[in-house]
Each structure stands twice: as structure tokens, then as C-alpha cells.
Amino acid sequence: MSPLIVLTLLTLASADYWSERAKLVNSDSSHAIGSSIVLTEKEQQVNKVLMSHKLKEYDDGFTDPHSFLPSIHFFKSKSGIEASPVFDFxxxxxxxxxxxxxxxxxxxxxxLYNLTYRENLYGCVVKNRLQLHFFDKKTSGECEWELVEDLRSQNSSFDMFLKSQLSIIVDDPTTEYPSITEVWNRFMDTFGTVFGLVTHRxxxxxxxxxxxxxxxxxxxxxxxxxxxxxxxxxxxxxxxxxxxxxxxxxxxxxxxxxxxxxxxxxxxxxxxxxxxxxxxxxxxxxxxxxxxxxxxxxxxxxxxxxxxxxxxxxxxxxxxxxxxxxxxxxxxxxxxxxxxxxxxxxxxxxxxxxxxxxxxxxxxxxxxxxxxxxxxxxxxxxxxxxxxxxxxxxxxxxxxxxxxxxxxxxxxxxxxxxxxxxxxxxxxxxxxxxxxxxxxxxxxxxxxxxxxxxxxxxxxxxxxxxxxxxxxxxxxxxxxxxxxxxxxxxxxxxxxxx
Missing domain, CATH: 3.20.20.140 (Metal-dependent hydrolases)
Known part of the structure; x- marks a missing residue:
């Protein structure tokens, strides 16, 4: 077989390969959410704006995987998300x-935090968890209720403690929450703290x-x-x-x-x-x-x-x-x-x-x-x-x-x-x-x-x-x-x- 015939056959085989590859890729992507939508001309133009931002962010993440925001814990990625043009879009x-x-x-x-500046809000700490409740006057009982306003004025670190009780956000979630049990315990405790605050009519x-x-x-x-x-x-x-x-x-x-x-x-x-x-x-x-x-x-x-x-x-x-x-x-x-x-x-x-x-x-x-x-x-x-x-x-x-x-x-x-x-x-x-x-x-x-x-x-x-x-x-x-x-x-x- 002449070299020309061999080259021709290889070229045809190569063309078939790339054609089949394109078909396979297109078939695979045709299942994704939104794949059946046909964009209008206007939508295509807007899509170019979106994809110019997405591809840069995605490819930068591919080059430096440690910078790719979806791979990073949300407590650490939030500020990066807020700076993203894709997020803005x-x-x-x-x-x-x-x-x-x-x-x-x-x-x-x-x-949620700003609600703690409302009048008549009292706080009480039980087993290192803050309880919150509104009263028209100081109440005695199992809990030593104090006005949140007074707790703020008496202790400069109270606000930091208060904020820690209203969310599960921590600086090092991997260490703070070594398993699902610890994070769920904190999660449910937070609901308990918020409960008395938000159930005042x-x-x-x-x-x-x-x-x-x-x-x-x-x-x-x-x-x-x-x-x-x-x-x-x-x-x-x-x-x-x-x-x-x-x-x-x-x-x-x-x-x-x-x-x-x-x-x-x-x-x-x-x-x-x-x-x-x-x-x-x-x-x-x-x-x-x-x-x-x-x-x-x-x-x-x-x-x-x-x-x-x-x-x-x-x-x-x-x-x-x-x-x-x-x-x-x-x-x-x-x-x-x-x-x-x-x-x-x-x-x-x-x-x-x-x-x-x-x-x-x-x-x-x-x-x-x-x-x-x-x-x-x-x-x-x-x-x-x-x-x-x-x-x-x-x-x-x-x-x-x-x-x-x-x-x-x-x-x-x-x-x-x-x-x-x-x-x-x-x-x-x-x-x-x-x-x-x-x-x-x-x-x-x-x-x-x-x-x-x-x-x-x-x-x-x-x-x-x-x-x-x-x-x-x-x-x-x-x-x-x-x-x-x-x-x-x-x-x-x-x-x-x-």
C-alpha cells in the first residue's frame, strides 16, 4: 500500500475519531439542567458577559486549586464569593x-444581631449557652436574667460572646467541628439561643x-x-x-x-x-x-x-x-x-x-x-x-x-x-x-x-x-x-x- 493511501486512510480515521468524540461530548452535555433551552440573541449576548467571568474564575481555580471557592469551606470563602463578578451577576x-x-x-x-439592641431584652447564661428573652421587668428564677444593655456596658467582650451564640461561624471549622455530631450540637444550641429572641411578638x-x-x-x-x-x-x-x-x-x-x-x-x-x-x-x-x-x-x-x-x-x-x-x-x-x-x-x-x-x-x-x-x-x-x-x-x-x-x-x-x-x-x-x-x-x-x-x-x-x-x-x-x-x-x- 502506497504511503499516500496510508496517509489518506489515517486522515479519514482521524476525522471519524474527532467526529465521534464531538458527538459523545454533545450527547453527554445534553442531559444537564438547562440544556434544552435555546438562548435568544439577547440571551446569547448576556451569556457572553457571564461566561467571560466564569471561565476566568474557573480556569484560575484549575491553575491554583486552593483558590477555587467551591472547594473551600464557606466560612473562609465568603469574602471571595462576595468579590466575584459571577456572584454579582x-x-x-x-x-x-x-x-x-x-x-x-x-x-x-x-x-439577627441588631435585634439584640431592642429594649427589654434580657440574657442569661446556662452551661455556657446564652438564653435570651424579653421581659417588662427583671425576673427572678432559675436563670439570673440581666438586661442585655447592662451586660454590654459591664463587659467589653460580651458582644463577641453574643455573636458567637447567634451563629455557628468559627475561624477554624475543621478543628472546632471534627465530626457531624459537634457541628449539629452547636447548630441546635444556636436555635435554642435565638428562640427567645425571635418569638417575642x-x-x-x-x-x-x-x-x-x-x-x-x-x-x-x-x-x-x-x-x-x-x-x-x-x-x-x-x-x-x-x-x-x-x-x-x-x-x-x-x-x-x-x-x-x-x-x-x-x-x-x-x-x-x-x-x-x-x-x-x-x-x-x-x-x-x-x-x-x-x-x-x-x-x-x-x-x-x-x-x-x-x-x-x-x-x-x-x-x-x-x-x-x-x-x-x-x-x-x-x-x-x-x-x-x-x-x-x-x-x-x-x-x-x-x-x-x-x-x-x-x-x-x-x-x-x-x-x-x-x-x-x-x-x-x-x-x-x-x-x-x-x-x-x-x-x-x-x-x-x-x-x-x-x-x-x-x-x-x-x-x-x-x-x-x-x-x-x-x-x-x-x-x-x-x-x-x-x-x-x-x-x-x-x-x-x-x-x-x-x-x-x-x-x-x-x-x-x-x-x-x-x-x-x-x-x-x-x-x-x-x-x-x-x-x-x-x-x-x-x-x-x-
Whole structure:
């Protein structure tokens, strides 16, 4: 065979190889979230702006892996995230809905801390943990209550101690939290400290109003949040039960919507502790039925919360949960928020599916279960993924290794959520969106992913269909305004977007 023929054959073989390689790469990327979206000409131009920032940041991280923000603990990466042009872009982007966060950890840390300057706030330290409560006068008892104002003036280091009690932020999380047990203990203790502060009725309503405001400022138009319906109190001793607390939420929401008519609303998921006995869950069922009957537009459904590895699994409460399911109550179960496989925590996924859950909170262990993955995709059960929460609560160190990377790149029904931003110094949704976009997505993941995540957040909400259509129409208007402003090179203010 002549050298010319051999060269020709090699050239053809080489061409076939590169053609097949391109097909394989394209086929693989065609499964990712947003891959089916065809960008308009305007969106393509905005995408160039976004990707110019992303590729530089991504490739700089590839050159110096220690600088890649999703691989760094959030306590140490936060300032870098805030300086990122990609984060700035995401912060200004209309993100739709926030679908997984908890009642007493919703606001920014700064706002939470500033609440401690309210009048009549007392503090007391029990076993090195600060308790907070509002009283109209000094109260005696097991706790030596002192005005927080006096504690500040008497001790120059009190404020530092106070701040340490309102979050789980530490300088060296690896040393401070050697295992999930230590970080969860601190996490739950923080809820205990915050509880008395935010359940004073005026603070409770101001707190919820501020939560909605911070979401709106982050270009979020709708909220579904989980809560315990804690007893709320007045200075004069008056208290509000679960019905009264729900009315306070609704009253505050209605006022917020009057002040900001472009906000599309909020719904509540009753989510009490899972670490209880069956009789208590029977009480939960009764409360949920009462709430649904009285506030059908505001009550979205039911969940059980708390550290899954140390709480009761769903299987312990099947009769009660089946009874609740018969009332058409929607479920939003936390499931498989764990590194373990085959444990009761991990098996919560199976019971959540069998109980026809509407969404799954976290679902961190789902990639270990092919049949559950199949059912989630077939039934369109959204997975609520909270990157920062999963990192700081020690399920994963490097977010490039988070199961969300597989789920995002395989096109599963995913929404990105914020869980408990107060306690780790985040705010609303943008920090989690940034880490998902940079840490989960491919290097080539682009505006299409962000657009689909926003659409997912609205599609997988429990808004009524006509309400959802209205929200989607409003979002489309916001999206077009956002694109125009990016192309104009102007500074984007929340009022321009919303």
C-alpha cells in the first residue's frame, strides 16, 4: 500500500475519531439542567458577559486549586464569593422562588444581631449557652436574667460572646467541628439561643417581614418555608398558639404584599421535630388538619425536621402519616441528609417516595439508590439542594464532590435552596446559587442552567396553576429587564428588576 493511501486512510480515521468524540461530548452535555433551552440573541449576548467571568474564575481555580471557592469551606470563602463578578451577576438575576428554609434562621446574621439592641431584652447564661428573652421587668428564677444593655456596658467582650451564640461561624471549622455530631450540637444550641429572641411578638413579625424583604432584594419573588409554629409571647404574658402564630404570619405577609405588590406571596410547611414519640406525631396530625382547614391558602403541607441520623425515621410514623395523606396533605420530607447508606436515615428516601412526597429536602444520599433516582425523575419530585448547609454541616468538604453535581448534570428535577442562612452568614439565595453554578455545573455550564433553575423554582412550587402562570409571566418580564440592563452595562438595582 502506497504511503499516500496510508496517509489518506489515517486522515479519514482521524476525522471519524474527532467526529465521534464531538458527538459523545454533545450527547453527554445534553442531559444537564438547562440544556434544552435555546438562548435568544439577547440571551446569547448576556451569556457572553457571564461566561467571560466564569471561565476566568474557573480556569484560575484549575491553575491554583486552593483558590477555587467551591472547594473551600464557606466560612473562609465568603469574602471571595462576595468579590466575584459571577456572584454579582447571580445576585442581580431574577431567581423565582425560595423553597427550602427554616423559620428562625431566615434572615441575615447582621439583622439577627441588631435585634439584640431592642429594649427589654434580657440574657442569661446556662452551661455556657446564652438564653435570651424579653421581659417588662427583671425576673427572678432559675436563670439570673440581666438586661442585655447592662451586660454590654459591664463587659467589653460580651458582644463577641453574643455573636458567637447567634451563629455557628468559627475561624477554624475543621478543628472546632471534627465530626457531624459537634457541628449539629452547636447548630441546635444556636436555635435554642435565638428562640427567645425571635418569638417575642413584635420581633417575630418584624423578623418575618425582614426575611421577605431580604429575599425580594435578592430578586426572589415567592417563598415556601418550614417552621415549628413556636409559642409567641407578648411582654404582658399573653401567648399565641399554633393558630395565633399562623395568623401573625399571614398578617405580616399581607402587609408586606401591600408594601411590595410585586412580591407573589409565601406559604408555610408545618415542620415540627422528628425526635418525638408516636403520640406527639398524632398531635402533629391533628394540628395540621386544623391548620389546613383554617388556612388552606397559606399552609403548603407537612415535614419532620431535626438531625436525621439522631432523630426518628419516617418508618416509625407510617400509620400517622398515612392518615394525614388521606386528607390530601402534601409532604415535603427531609430525607437522606446523611453520608451513610442503608441506615434508617438513608431509608427515609424510600418512605418519602411511598408517601408520595411533593419534594425532598436535601436528598444527599440519593445517588446511591438507582431505583429512587428513577422514581424521582419519573414522578418529577424536586430535590431541594442546599450546598452551603451540606458543607458546613459536614456532609461534604469540596462542593465539586457534592451529589448535586451528578444531579445537575444529569437533568434531575433540582431546585437550589438556602436552608438556614442566618447561622452561617449567608443571605437569601445567591450564595447557594453561586456555589451550585461554579461547583456543580460543568465548566461550560452557562446562562441556560441559571434560567432553568429559576424556572424550576416556580414550576416545583405549590402555587395554584393560575397563580403559577401569573408568577411565570412576571418572572419573564423581570428576566427581559435583567437582560436589557446587563447589555446596557448599567448598575442593576432591585427596583429596576422587580
Amino acid at each position: 447571580i445576585r442581580k438575576l431574577p431567581k423565582g422562588a425560595s423553597l427550602h428554609s427554616h423559620d428562625t434562621a431566615l434572615v441575615s446574621f447582621d439583622y 413584635p420581633v417575630f413579625q418584624d423578623y418575618f417581614y425582614q426575611s421577605l424583604k431580604e429575599l425580594r432584594e435578592d430578586n426572589v419573588m415567592y417563598l415556601e418555608f418550614r417552621g415549628l409554629l413556636p409559642q409567641v409571647y407578648e411582654l404582658n404574658g399573653t401567648t399565641y398558639d399554633h393558630m395565633g402564630v399562623t395568623k401573625l404570619y399571614i398578617e405580616t405577609l399581607e402587609q408586606f404584599k401591600r408594601d411590595y405588590p410585586d412580591f407573589h406571596g409565601a406559604r408555610f410547611i408545618f415542620a415540627p421535630s422528628r425526635n418525638v414519640d408516636n403520640r406527639t406525631v398524632e398531635d402533629y396530625v391533628s394540628i395540621t388538619k386544623e391548620l389546613k382547614q383554617s388556612f388552606p391558602e397559606f399552609i403548603a403541607g407537612f415535614d419532620l425536621v431535626g438531625q436525621e441520623d439522631r432523630g426518628k425515621p419516617l418508618i416509625d410514623f407510617i400509620p400517622q402519616l398515612l392518615e394525614l395523606a388521606e386528607t390530601d396533605t402534601k409532604f415535603f420530607f427531609h430525607a437522606a441528609e446523611t453520608d451513610w447508606c442503608g441506615t434508617s436515615t438513608d431509608m427515609n428516601l424510600f418512605d418519602a417516595i411511598l408517601l408520595n412526597t411533593t419534594r425532598i429536602g436535601h436528598g444527599f444520599g440519593i445517588v446511591k439508590h438507582p431505583k429512587i433516582l428513577e422514581e424521582v425523575k419519573k414522578r418529577k419530585i424536586a430535590l431541594e439542594i442546599s450546598p452551603i448547609s451540606n458543607q458546613v454541616l459536614k456532609l461534604v468538604d469540596d462542593l465539586r464532590n457534592h451529589p448535586g453535581a451528578f444531579l445537575v448534570n444529569s437533568g434531575f428535577p433540582v431546585v437550589i435552596t438556602c436552608d438556614d442562612p442566618s447561622f452561617w452568614g449567608a443571605k437569601a439565595l445567591s450564595y447557594d446559587w453561586y456555589l451550585a453554578f461554579m461547583g456543580f455545573a460543568s465548566r461550560e455550564g452557562d446562562l441556560r442552567m441559571l434560567k432553568q433553575l429559576a424556572l424550576n423554582s416556580l414550576h416545583f412550587s405549590v402555587m395554584r396553576e393560575e397563580e403559577k402562570c401569573d408568577a411565570l409571566a412576571t418572572w419573564e418580564e423581570q428576566w427581559e429587564e435583567f437582560l436589557d440592563i446587563v447589555l446596557a452595562g448599567n448598575t442593576i438595582s432591585v427596583n429596576q428588576i422587580l
